[in-house]
Amino acid sequence: xxxxxxxxxxxxxxxxxxxxxxxxxxxxxxxxxxxxxxxxxxxxxxxxxxxxxxxxxxxxxxxxxxxxxxxxxxxxxxxxxxxxxxxxxxxxxxxxxxxxxxxxxxxxxxxxxxxxxxxxxxxxxxxxxxxxxxxxxxxxxxxxxxxxxxxxxxxxxxxxxxxxxxxxxxxxxxxxxxxxxxxxxxxxxxxxxxxxxxxxxxxxxxxxxxxxxxxxxxxxxxxxxxxxxxxxxxx
Amino acid sequence: xxxxxxxxxxxxxxxxxxxxxxxxxxxxxxxxxxxxxxxxxxxxxxxxxxxxxxxxxxxxxxxxxxxxxxxxxxxxxxxxxxxxxxxxxxxxxxxxxxxxxxxxxxxxxxxxxxxxxxxxxxxxxxxxxxxxxxxxxxxxxxxxxxxxxxxxxxxxxxxxxxxxxxxxxxxxxxxxxxxxxxxxxxxxxxxxxxxxxxxxxxxxxxxxxxxxxxxxxxxxxxxxxxxxxxxxxxxxxxxxxxxxxxxxxxxxxxxxxxxxxxxxxxxxxxxxxxxxxxxxxxxxxxx
Numbered sequence: 452x453x454x455x456x457x458x459x460x461x462x463x464x465x466x467x468x469x470x471x472x473x474x475x476x477x478x479x480x481x482x483x484x485x486x487x488x489x490x491x492x493x494x495x496x497x498x499x500x501x502x503x504x505x506x507x508x509x510x511x512x513x514x515x516x517x518x519x520x521x522x523x524x525x526x527x528x529x530x531x532x533x534x535x536x537x538x539x540x541x542x543x544x545x546x547x548x549x550x551x552x553x554x555x556x557x558x559x560x561x562x563x564x565x566x567x568x569x570x571x572x573x574x575x576x577x578x579x580x581x582x583x584x585x586x587x588x589x590x591x592x593x594x595x596x597x598x599x600x601x602x603x604x605x606x607x608x609x610x611x612x613x614x615x616x617x618x619x620x621x622x623x624x625x626x627x628x629x630x631x632x633x634x635x636x637x638x639x640x641x642x643x644x645x646x647x648x649x650x651x652x653x654x655x656x657x658x659x660x661x662x663x664x665x666x667x668x669x670x671x672x673x674x675x676x677x678x679x680x681x682x683x684x685x686x
Numbered sequence: 687x688x689x690x691x692x693x694x695x696x697x698x699x700x701x702x703x704x705x706x707x708x709x710x711x712x713x714x715x716x717x718x719x720x721x722x723x724x725x726x727x728x729x730x731x732x733x734x735x736x737x738x739x740x741x742x743x744x745x746x747x748x749x750x751x752x753x754x755x756x757x758x759x760x761x762x763x764x765x766x767x768x769x770x771x772x773x774x775x776x777x778x779x780x781x782x783x784x785x786x787x788x789x790x791x792x793x794x795x796x797x798x799x800x801x802x803x804x805x806x807x808x809x810x811x812x813x814x815x816x817x818x819x820x821x822x823x824x825x826x827x828x829x830x831x832x833x834x835x836x837x838x839x840x841x842x843x844x845x846x847x848x849x850x851x852x853x854x855x856x857x858x859x860x861x862x863x864x865x866x867x868x869x870x871x872x873x874x875x876x877x878x879x880x881x882x883x884x885x886x887x888x889x890x891x892x893x894x895x896x897x898x899x900x901x902x903x904x905x906x907x908x909x910x911x912x913x914x915x916x917x918x919x920x921x922x923x924x925x926x927x928x929x930x931x932x933x934x935x936x937x938x939x940x941x942x943x944x945x946x947x948x949x950x951x952x953x954x955x956x957x958x959x960x961x962x963x964x965x966x967x968x969x970x971x972x973x
Contacts, residue, residue: 593780599742600781603773604843605794607765622793625783629828 463682464534470675471542480548488544489537496536500529556581557659574650582638590631597626687718687755689739689771689850689882694750696734696743708734710906712750718849721876721883723897723914725890727928731906732886733776736852739884740771755849772848776855778839782827787818790827791841812845813837816871833864840868844875851875852884857892869896890932894918894953902929918953934958945970 475485507525514521546555560577567573598608601622608619696709708731716722716739724732737743738752741759745751752759754767775781784790791809800808813820816837822830827838840856853872857865873896875881887893893900893914900917902910904927910917918924921931921939932953938961942948947970949961 596775597781599737600773600775600778602742603740603768603775605765605768605797605846607797622781622783626781629783630780 460682463679464531466675466678466682467538468534471538471545474545475541478545478549480545484548485541485544489540492536492540496533499532499536503529503532552584553581553657554659556584557655557657561659574653578650586634589634590627593630594623594627597623597630687849689716689755690714690753691738692751692753694738694745694752696731696738697746698734700746708906709738709745712908714901714908714911716850716882716884718882719876719880720899721873721885721897722899722901723885723887723893724901724903725887725893725929726903730903732903733854734906735903736773736854736884736886739850739852740768740773742773769846770848771850771852772843772846773852774840774843774854774856776858777836778843778856779832779835781839782835782842785826786824787813787827787830787838788823790838791845793842794846808845808847809841812841815844815875816841817867833860833867836860836864836868848881850882850884852886854886855888856885857887857889865892872896890918890930891934891954894932894935902927914953915951919951 504521504525505519507522507528508520512520513523513526550558556577559580560573563571563573563576598606602608606619606622608616608623610616611619691712691714694709694712694714695707698704698706698708712735724735726732734743738745739754741752741764744759754770757763757767759767782790784793788809791812792805795805795808809823810820813823818834818837818841822834827835830838836856840853843851851872853868856868856872860868869885869892872883872885876883885893885897897914900910900912900914901908902917902924909927910920910923918931918935921935924931934955934957935950935953938948938950938952938958942950947965947968949965952958952961
């Protein structure tokens with residue numbers, strides 16, 4: 452994903468597209484789901500394209516309507532942005548649809564393991580990440596519930612100017628934050644009563660092993676990275 | 687004057703793999719002044735149903751309508767409908783947020799722009815109704831006990847003077863004393879102020895004791911609707927959808943197995959007293 456951000460020429464885009472599309476094809480995610488995950492990005496894409504078209508200054512003027520000047524470079528740049536956003540989002544989708552959050556944090560933990568040598572609390576970071584991911588749906592549910600409860604007694608989240616609207620979120624945010632703290636406390640008690648005391652000497656229920664497919668992907672990724680960098684440098 | 691549901695169907699997350707029909711073709715009228723209990727096991731659509739009463743949820747587009755006191759629920763009428771229909775969620779104490787008890791109860795009133803005296807009057811009235819000590823008014827809501835917090839939250843809904851009050855398991859997690867207080871307060875509100883009460887409950891004794899009408903839901907549909915005597919006499923049907931009947935009814939059904947002359951139309955302790963008395967007179971049993 453990071454690589455997509457540094458791509459700077461046409462061939463790089465072609466290569467990245469092939470790589471992402473290929474991975475999507477292999478992953479067997481239904482194309483419908485991928486299209487759906489791109490849907491919320493449509494507004495963002497239109498917004499980006501609109502501003503790039505308006506404000507990008509180039510040499511070849513294509514259209515001039517009053518003060519609006521659209522340049523050829525602007526069009527090319529916007530097209531690149533579209534491809535970039537689509538590739539970014541679909542590769543993120545690829546990750547979340549194929550890998551559970553537990554696997555992601557476990558993977559990160561073992562990748563960061565060498566950092567323990569310089570006293571980075573790797574296990575704690577990974578534990579924090581997995582707890583954070585775990586509670587996102589709970590938090591969303593809670594938000595919905597409290598919003599409904601406050602609406603039932605006369606709260607209004609939708610009308611008014613920007614300031615009244617921000618103020619109207621206080622009745623939502625206070626109970627939400629209080630609830631989050633309470634839950635964190637309960638969670639800590641529950642973990643302690645099961646004798647959790649950090650990562651030291653803790654064994655894993657699921658042990659990640661480095662298999663053949665991991666090797667293939669590792670080699671593929673290294674080659675892809677090298678190719679992108681070479682293209683960036685030499686073209 | 688009533689809440690009317692016509693052909694209401696509600697689907698959660700339509701068009702996704704998680705699509706779930708939570709309500710199917712519900713037709714229902716709740717008249718002013720009734721005390722209605724809604725029972726059914728977890729996930730049968732009770733909460734979804736009551737959230738239609740004040741427009742928190744809308745029926746699927748083109749399917750059905752909800753009419754409160756002759757007015758259909760739309761965006762324009764939403765504010766008025768929510769004033770008329772008060773909804774107290776499960777564990778309502780989680781919604782408290784103000785610095786003091788007084789301010790929290792008064793929250794809903796702020797939109798109405800009442801005079802200070804009028805506001806204070808309504809806040810104290812609501813607090814009295816739920817049995818909340820007036821000395822607590824300036825305390826922080828986070829200093830109160832669980833039962834007191836719940837009273838504050840309910841007072842925060844009552845202060846809007848709703849003509850319909852929906853209580854989603856108001857007694858959950860309270861001690862027996864607090865539980866009885868909650869139900870007695872609902873009964874009082876119903877009797878003295880004519881407020882329509884809709885009570886969601888899992889406790890069949892409470893339902894038999896307090897509700898005049900019982901609605902039984904299963905899998906998004908209403909399968910029984912009638913007086914508590916009528917509903918609890920269908921114990922076979924209730925059993926088939928994993929619902930219980932009052933313990934005292936079970937006892938009398940067992941007794942009937944021993945002696946067929948035993949009257950099994952017993953749903954509350956008062957019923958039991960009457961039944962035993964009449965059986966004694968008829969000579970079915972000796973005491």
